[in-house]
Amino acid sequence: MTKSKVLFVVLLLVVGFMGCKQSKPIETIDVSELTIAAIHRAYQEGTYTSNQLVKAYLHRIEDIxxxxxxxxxxNPKALxxxxxxxxxxxxxxxLRPLHGIPIIVKDNINTAGLPTTAGALALKDYIPDEDALIIKKLVEAGAILIAKSNMAEWAFSPMHTESSTAGTTRNPYNITYVPAGSSGGTAASVAANFGTIGLGTDTGNSIRGxxxxxxxxxxxTTLxxxxxxxxxxxxxxxxxxxxxxxTVEDATKVLEVMVGYDPKDPITKNSQGxxxxxxxxxxxxxxxxxxxxxxxxxxxDDDPHPEIKALFEKALYHLDSLGATVIDPVVIPDFSIVRQNQWCASFREDIEDFLANYVQSDxxxxxxxxxRAGTNSDFARDRLERNAAxxxxxxxxxxxCLSAYKDSKRIAFREAIEKVMDSLKLDAIVYPSWNHPPARIDxxxxxxKGDNxxxxxxxTGQPAFTVPMGYTNKNLPAGLQFLGRMYDEPTLIRLTYSYEQGTKHRRAPNLQ
Structure with a gap:
């Protein structure tokens, strides 16, 4: 932990103890694997308070x-x-829906009074005056923004989580391995039980990976x-x-609060109704x-690692044993063709709009x-230069490249998949989130390899959820991904929750 983080935590603990006359010792609160429902039961039963829970999480962050x-x-205001x-x-x-629930937020989401750096030196001094709409909604629901999390600089890397502002994040299941990117800081911190829930962003992989x-x-979720x-x-x-x-239940409770139309993001108008x-x-x-x-x-079956392949086959067995009909295989006509030429580089246009509308720096x-502001990451430097060109x-x-809902290539890709789903009356399509285990940081x-x-x-804009599928022999996690139809989050919630409850794969990393 950096010196500034240690000072923040010490200050918070001192302020917290001054503001709470009868504080439960933080060492007696076991924060490992706490859920929203369990925390709310504790509040109702008087086991501990929001203040005491936040202190316990801050103590764990300081230690680990x-x-x-x-x-x-x-967040210096968390207590x-x-x-x-x-x-x-x-x-x-x-109790509000997320009353007293500590949340960790990726460092590219505007949070009033706290830095939003996107991991970049160019934004290291940028402190927004106002929360993003989704943060406002979560705060109104009672969530406590306890901390911001590290990310791959500018969200460029799906491979690893390295930034110029905070360095490299390690996988809590084995610190010599990556947590993937770009939301690796959120993933590692939530997995390590530094907060109850987390937020990430996903351009290609960065929530699910x-x-x-x-x-x-x-x-x-659906675009x-x-x-x-x-x-x-x-x-x-x-x-x-x-x-x-x-857990699927906690993710669902967070999603419920976040959805809805935002005039500042016109594409959300499609969600109405x-x-x-x-x-x-x-x-x-x-x-x-x-x-x-x-x-x-x-x-x-695209060059899978043998351990991931075995976990996937076991997952299919579990889906069948839990009552599903597994259609194996499903063939998307011309899949290798319709998936081509989908990536459009719009970083220049998008980031310059963000700078003009929010950062507003001459x-x-x-x-x-x-x-010109520079970077400490060779990977980020290469991506910046490529996106500039x-x-x-x-x-x-x-x-x-046309807009998201008007691009003919995107529409053709989505229609090819949904046509097959409709013809076979599929509720979802499954595949491993990655065909290979996490890579070593070095x-x-x-x-x-294997980033599906x-x-x-x-x-296509379709929703896709990942849930734990098991672990390799080196105790590295793997995920099972469920792909659904546009705006059919209810079906994916139903399927992933049933699979999660029937398998119970999630276990905490062994951190001291």
Whole structure:
């Protein structure tokens, strides 16, 4: 832990003890694997307060985060907010949906009064005056923003989590391995029990990859379901923000709060009329009974690591034993063709709009000014230069890039998949989130293999959820991914919850 983080934590603990006359010793609160429901029961039973819980999490961060380096900023107001929520509950006897639930937020999401750096030197002094809309919603629901988390600089890397502002984050299951990227700081911190719930962003992989590598549940929701305003973009046509949690139930409760139309993110208008009043009603133990699940062998059998292949085959067995009909294989006609030429580089346009609308600095207006600000990461430097030189379709610049919902290539890709899903009456398609285990940090580029998350949902806009699938012989987690139809989060919640409850793969890392 850096010197500034230690000072923050010490200050918070001192302030907290002064503000709470009868404080339960933080050592007696076991924060490992706590859920929203368990915390709310504790509040109702008087086992501990929000203030005491926040102290316990801060104590754990102070003790352990120096090992994995996942936290960038501690919120100095966290204990004050917890005190206010405790007083509110004492007065009303009512708990808000996320009342007193500590959340860790990726460092590219605007948070009032706290740095939002996207891991970059160019934004190291940027402190927003206002929360992003999704943060406002979470705070209104009672969540306590306890800390910001490290990320791959500018969200460029799906492979590892390295930033110029905070360095490299390590996988809590084995610190010589990556937690993937770019939301690796959120994944590592939530997996290590530094907070109850977390937020990440996903342009191609960055919620589901780190969640898979850290034995978490990660929701990449339908493009347009959740606002992305006041979030540092990568490629806005692909960007999604979503929950990264230890359970499907917690991720669902976070999602419920976040959804909805935002005039500052026009694509969310497409979600109107497509959001159920309550996502939690789909948390059904028998949710796989009668379901039809397709197996996309074109992904799962693409050079898989033998241990991941074995875990995937076991997952298919579990789906069957839990009541699903497994259709194996499912073939998407011309899959290798329709998936081509999907990536469009819009970083210049998107980041320059963000700088103009939010940062508003005379010295920071363009990608060139970002490059001049410098970077400590060779990987980020290369990606900045590539994005400065390219602003179109990566594989074939002659094919124009249209907006997310009007791009004919994206539409054709989505229709090819949904047509097969409709013809076979599939509820979802499954494949491993990664076909290979996490790479070693020192060899992350050479060992980066099998990232299936990049291939479909970022381009089609479809929702895709990952849940723990098991572990390799080296205790490295693997994830099972469920792909659904547009705005069919209710079905994915039902299926993933049933699979999670029927397998119980999630276990905490062995951290002292």
């Amino acid at each position: 985060d120096s090992t994995i380096n996942s936290i960038t900023t501690i 004050d907010i917890a005190n206010q929520l405790d007083k509110e509950y004492q007065k009303t006897g009512i 780190p969640s898979s590598h850290c034995a978490l549940v990660g929701f990449r 347009g379901l959740v606002s992305r305003s006041a979030i540092v973009p990568l490629y806005l046509r692909n960007d999604v923000v979503g929950p990264m949690c230890r 497509k959001v159920p009043a309550n996502y939690s009603e789909f948390l059904l133990n028998d949710g796989l009974v009668g379901a039809r699940i397709g197996v996309l062998r074109e992904l799962s 010295s920071l207006k363009s990608i060139e000014s970002i490059i 390219n602003n179109g379709r990566w594989e074939n610049p002659e094919i124009p 060899f992350y580029q050479q060992e980066y 998350s990049q291939i479909i949902s970022p381009h």
